Amino acid sequence: MSNVGCNPTSTYILPAILCLIFADSLRNQRSSARSASHFQQDISRYKRRRAFEHCPPATPVLSYAKAGRGNGTAYPGAEATPTPCPRRDPIREKIDAGMRILHVYKDYFPVLGGIENHIRMLAEAQAATGHRVTVLVCAPGPRTHVEDRNGVRVIKAARLATVASTPLSVQQPWFLARLRPDIIHIHSPYPVAEAANWLWGRARATVITHHSDVVRQKLILRFYGPILRRVLRSADAIIATSPHYLETSPWLRPVRDRCTVVPLGIDLSRFPERPEPPIHDPPTILFVGKLRYYKGLDVLLRAMRSLSDVQLVVVGDGPMRKPWERLAQELELTARVRFAGEVPDEELLTYYAGADLFVLPATARAEAFGTVLLEAMAMALPVISTELGTGTSWVNQDGVTGRVVPPDDPDALAQAIRELMADPERRRRMGRTARERVQAEFSLPMMVQRVEAVYERALKQKRTSRS
Numbered sequence: 001m002s003n004v005g006c007n008p009t010s011t012y013i014l015p016a017i018l019c020l021i022f023a024d025s026l027r028n029q030r031s032s033a034r035s036a037s038h039f040q041q042d043i044s045r046y047k048r049r050r051a052f053e054h055c056p057p058a059t060p061v062l063s064y065a066k067a068g069r070g071n072g073t074a075y076p077g078a079e080a081t082p083t084p085c086p087r088r089d090p091i092r093e094k095i096d097a098g099m100r101i102l103h104v105y106k107d108y109f110p111v112l113g114g115i116e117n118h119i120r121m122l123a124e125a126q127a128a129t130g131h132r133v134t135v136l137v138c139a140p141g142p143r144t145h146v147e148d149r150n151g152v153r154v155i156k157a158a159r160l161a162t163v164a165s166t167p168l169s170v171q172q173p174w175f176l177a178r179l180r181p182d183i184i185h186i187h188s189p190y191p192v193a194e195a196a197n198w199l200w201g202r203a204r205a206t207v208i209t210h211h212s213d214v215v216r217q218k219l220i221l222r223f224y225g226p227i228l229r230r231v232l233r234s235a236d237a238i239i240a241t242s243p244h245y246l247e248t249s250p251w252l253r254p255v256r257d258r259c260t261v262v263p264l265g266i267d268l269s270r271f272p273e274r275p276e277p278p279i280h281d282p283p284t285i286l287f288v289g290k291l292r293y294y295k296g297l298d299v300l301l302r303a304m305r306s307l308s309d310v311q312l313v314v315v316g317d318g319p320m321r322k323p324w325e326r327l328a329q330e331l332e333l334t335a336r337v338r339f340a341g342e343v344p345d346e347e348l349l350t351y352y353a354g355a356d357l358f359v360l361p362a363t364a365r366a367e368a369f370g371t372v373l374l375e376a377m378a379m380a381l382p383v384i385s386t387e388l389g390t391g392t393s394w395v396n397q398d399g400v401t402g403r404v405v406p407p408d409d410p411d412a413l414a415q416a417i418r419e420l421m422a423d424p425e426r427r428r429r430m431g432r433t434a435r436e437r438v439q440a441e442f443s444l445p446m447m448v449q450r451v452e453a454v455y456e457r458a459l460k461q462k463r464t465s466r467s
Helices: 011-020 023-036 038-053 090-097 114-128 171-178 191-200 218-234 243-248 253-258 297-304 321-330 345-353 371-378 410-421 424-441 444-466
Strands: 100-104 132-138 145-149 152-157 161-163 166-168 183-188 205-210 237-240 259-261 284-288 311-315 337-341 357-359 383-386 402-405
Touching: 090 444, 100 114, 100 171, 114 132, 114 152, 114 183, 114 371, 114 444, 132 171, 152 171, 171 191, 183 191, 183 444, 191 218, 205 218, 205 444, 218 253, 237 243, 237 253, 237 444, 243 253, 243 259, 253 259, 259 444, 284 297, 284 345, 284 371, 297 311, 297 321, 297 410, 311 345, 321 337, 345 371, 357 371, 357 410, 371 383, 371 424, 383 410, 402 410, 410 424
Parallel strands: 100 132, 100 183, 132 152, 183 205, 205 237, 237 259, 284 311, 284 357, 311 337, 357 383, 383 402
Antiparallel strands: 145 152, 161 166
C-alpha cells in the first residue's frame, strides 16, 4: 500500500536528547579546528575559483580614429577593448553531469509510510535522470546491509536497539561522517540525523525537507528546540511542502528566507483516468492511511451514526486499529464499516475505483500534507479534509475539488458528506477538477524538477559564501 502516512512526531526524538545537549560544545570544537587551518582553506578556495573561472586571454581589438584615419591602421595610443570571456557555470555543469545525492531518514521501503514512500519515489526518479543517489537509513536488525534497488544505493546501517519507536545506530552517523555527497537531503523531523549532519556532515550543501513540526512532545522541545533552530539556520536550503505550512510553522517562519515550497508529488501513471466514475449503491466512503491518533477516524465513525444509507471502507493498519474497531462496535456500525487492513499497491486502485467519496478527517498538524488526498484526486474522487493550517486544506480546495470542514466536528463532517452524496453531478464535477489539479501541480516529474532547482540554488549559494 502506498502513501499510507506516518507519524513524524512520534517519540523517536527521546533517545536523541542525551547526545543533542552536547551538540553546541562539539560544534564549537569543530569550528575551532576549522579556524586553525583558515589560511590553507583560503589558498584552496583561490585555486578552485581560478580553476572554475579561468579562460584564455582574449585577443585585443583596437579602436581606430573616427576621422582622417580610415586606412584600417591603428593609431598610436588607441585603447584596446578585450573580447568578453564567456563564463562557465560549474554548478550547472555538475548537475548536468550528475550529482552525488544522499537522502537520510530512519526507515525506507519496504517499511510503509508517507515519508518513506516519498523518499523512495524521489530517489528512484533522481537516479533515473542520471544522478548518483544513496539512501542512508537504519536496518531492521543488528547487521548493516547495502543493496542497489532500482538504481538507488540503499545503506541500511546496523540497528543496536529500538527505543520509543526510534532506531539507535552507531553505524548511521559513522556513514554520514564519511560520505562526501554534493547534496545531503535530510528528511525532518529526525533529530538524530539532523544533529549528526550538523556536527559531522561533509556534503557540499545541506537541504532539509521539513515534513512536519514536532506536535505532541512539548516538554522535549524545551531541550531539542534550541538545537533544531540552529540546525535549520545552518541549512543551505529548506523545503516546505505547502505554503500553508510555511506560514503557520513556528520553526519555519524565522528561516523563511531560505525556504522554498515544493509540494509532494505522485506517479500519475499508476492512476488511470476514469471516463465517468460510476455511482455505487449504497454510496461508499473511503479512508486510506496509517491508523494513528491524528488521522481522526474516530470523528468519521461518529459522523457515520447520522448517515444511515452510507458505508465506510477503511484501508490501513496501525496502533489505533483495535480501539477504533471497538468504537465501531460500540456505535453499532459494524454492518456498514469494514476494516480492510493494509493492501498492496495494485489492490489499492480497486478500492479507489469502488468509492464515491474520499474523507481524510485529520485532527492535528501531524497530518502535514496528506499524500493520500493526491491519490484520491488522481482517481477523480471528490475529497473532504479538515482545516489544520497545513497542506491538507491547500491540496484540497474547498468548493472546488471537495469540501474543507473544521477538525474534530462530527456534525460538520456528516453535513458535508450528506451534501455531496445528495448531488452526484457536483461530485463528478469536483472529481474532474481534482484530477486536473493533480496533473497541473503534483506530478512526480514536476516535483523532481523543483527539488533539483533547490539543489542548484543551494550549491550556488554555498559556493558564493566560500568565495
